[in-house]
Amino acid sequence: SAVISQKPSRDICQRGTSLTIQCQVDSQVTMMFWYRQQPGQSLTLIATANQGSEATYESGFVIDKFPISRPNLTFSTLTVSNMSPEDSSIYLCSVRGTLVSYNEQFFGPGTRLTVL
């Protein structure tokens, strides 16, 4: 499986500020994703991070609010912009398409965000 790290692991932010979450994978992967998970809930896909081009966003999520970068096959960032308390959640990076297993999807440890 791929080893995925996320920074920061948690943060407490003020309303109106922005936070950038980093995701680093230990090997090249085909696909990278960003999910949001409310406490006790299932996962909601925010977007697919595309290398060298704009991310593909799911319904309800927009680039201005959640800009995403993916400069190479092992790294991606998600920014949560102009935060409000409703953005308090766990944000998870996920990858699919390693050299070993193409159709298995793996997850990072998550970033717990609290907005005051």
Next chain:
Amino acid sequence: AQTVTQSQPEMSVQEAETVTLSCTYDTSENNYYLFWYKQPPSRQMILVIRQEAYKQQNATENRFSVNFQKAAKSFSLKISDSQLGDTAMYFCAFMNPISSGSARQLTFGSGTQLTVLP
């Protein structure tokens, strides 16, 4: 669009006993993948087991096994000899690896919180 249903929000089992978590799904596809993920309190999502729809044999990983009933669109997870470390939220997930765009995304069920009691 595919849907995944987990009808048991919470379950508990005594240590060393066996428990089965249920999952049903709805799809018109013939080739797809099914997964069970485990998310302990540490919140790390861990892939427990996967099943390819074209395989008739049920997948097994140590104490974890599945009962895959393709015609019934059912994919249950059996945990044998339950251990305290099995306490976690368990998510069933579906993926169509062939389709493009959003159809290739992983579709999750709502989760089952399993508590293993000492």
